[in-house]
Amino acid sequence: MTIDKQVHPRRPLLPNTDKSCLGILGGGQLGRMFAHAAQALGYKVAVLEPEAGCPAAQVAEHHVQANYDDATGLSELHKFATSVTTEFENVPADSLDYFARGGFVAPAGACVSIAQDRLAEKHFFTRCALNNGVYPAPHWGIATHADVLSAPDDLLPGILKTVRMGYDGKGQVRVRTRAELEAAFAGMNGQHCILEKMLPLAYEISVLVARGVDGEAVVYPIAENVHRDGILFTTLAPSPNVSPDIAKKAQAAALDIIAELGYVGVLCIEFFVLQDGTMAVNEMAPRPHNSGHYTIDACITSQFEQQVRALAQLPLGDVRQHSAAAMLNILGDVWYENASTDTQHEPAWDQVMAIPGAHVHLYGKAEARRARKMGHVTFVATSMPEAQAALARACVILGIAAPEQA
Structure with missing residues (x-):
């Protein structure tokens, strides 16, 4: 496919008309x-x-x-x-x-x-890194058993991922040895895979960026993410750990990537910040992202309004953040009385809503299942410690193991 990197005049689709x-x-x-x-x-x-x-x-x-x-x-x-x-x-x-x-x-x-293709995505990031200096993790494409045998030794330990369709920790296996890599690839049932070297991770950040058809682009504050079992658990924004230099470099790389794509809309790019203070680009999502939900309650323009603006060819919105925010993902697990029973109960949303700064968002899904995203709660406050304390209180109410303080 050919990527159109040209900019075009905006032709706004205005609201409140027959075609809106x-x-x-x-x-x-x-x-x-x-x-x-x-x-x-x-x-x-x-x-x-x-x-x-x-x-x-x-x-x-x-x-x-x-x-x-x-x-x-x-x-x-x-x-x-x-x-x-x-x-x-x-x-x-x-x-x-x-x-x-x-x-x-x-x-x-x-x-x-x-x-959609992790290998194509890595190749694209590598090309972009010639400009922005932020490379993906070392990696190796695996389509056959011969590819397993020829994978460089220094990629182990690593993570074997399916090239397509993986999300929320699905379609990936950690491997420490060549034998584990062989077994993991055999378990992928012939799917093309990519082996990524495991890096010494300090923390993960995500950068939300939007671009209009006219080339106008905006980038949100850096968000910091914690995952549990491969699923996003919490997002803190702005990131309490990121340095000004890392923040500037990540935002510049995100703007470079979205321009190189000729992308119109909202794009989320995840980066790893490593223990030595360097950075690697991980993956991108061509849509609003779970880690950007905090923008609904903590930014002047939410990621979803930004998506609407880009699609309707309107001017992009102001991305300034007016409150510290801690976002808690709500999975179907909180409906279950405990880990060993199928008995369900309705969580105490009234108690969560009583926490100052809490904004509850439930998604209208009829059936709560373990590991299924059912909603999120964003806690806004004048400081990050205050927002984190509110999130911890909600975890106690919902029976969720509270996160460690950043």
Whole structure:
């Protein structure tokens, strides 16, 4: 695919007109929050999603219930909306290209296709690093057993990941030896993989950046992330550990990456800060990101409003952060009485909401399952220690092991 890096004049789709409907592929919580932001600005929303009663369809004006590559469904969505975006990276790039031919799509299919393939993504980051100096971890593509045998020794210990479709810790295995690598690749059932060297990680940060069709770009404050079992657990923003030099370098690299992609929309890029103070770029998500949810309550313009603005070709919004924020992911586990039973109860949301600065966001999912993202709570405060203390109080109420203080 060819990436269009040219800038173009903005042709705004103004709200409150007969044509003011925005389309989105995917009906999960990111689509739901996009719909809330779009409606607040005066737009209607049409969702393409095969699942009935999905979070986004509960709030959107139109729901086209079809698969993401269904020709009839794509045509139906196009009747409602000629400006279309996506809420997840695994939507077929061809479906995005379909809307680009008869309207406006952001991000473009060519950009999404790079993020869908970890090896292509690493190659792209390596090219960008010639300009910005921030390289990905050393890595090796593995498509055959011969690739396993020829993998450089210094990539072990490492993490074997499927090239496509992995998320929230799925499709990846830590390997320490060549024998473990062989066994892990055999367990991937023939999927193409990438072996990444494990780096001495101090902490992880994410940089949220947005770019308009006219080349205007903005970058949010640095957020710091903690994961549990491969799933985002907490995000602190602004990062309490990042130095001014690292923050400047990460934001500059993010702006370089989004420009090199010719990307329009919201892009999240994750970086590793290593124990020696250097940095490595990890991966990118061509959409709003879980680590950017804090922007709803702590920034002048949320990541979802920014997504709407980019899609409607409006000027991008102010990314200043007005409050310290600590975001807690809410998984389905908190509905279970304990780890050894299937008995469920409704969490004490009233007690959580009584905590000063707490903003509860639940996604409207009918069934709580372990490890399923059900919502998030953002705690805003005048200082990070205050926000962290509020998050810790909520963890006690919800029966979650509290995080260590940053």
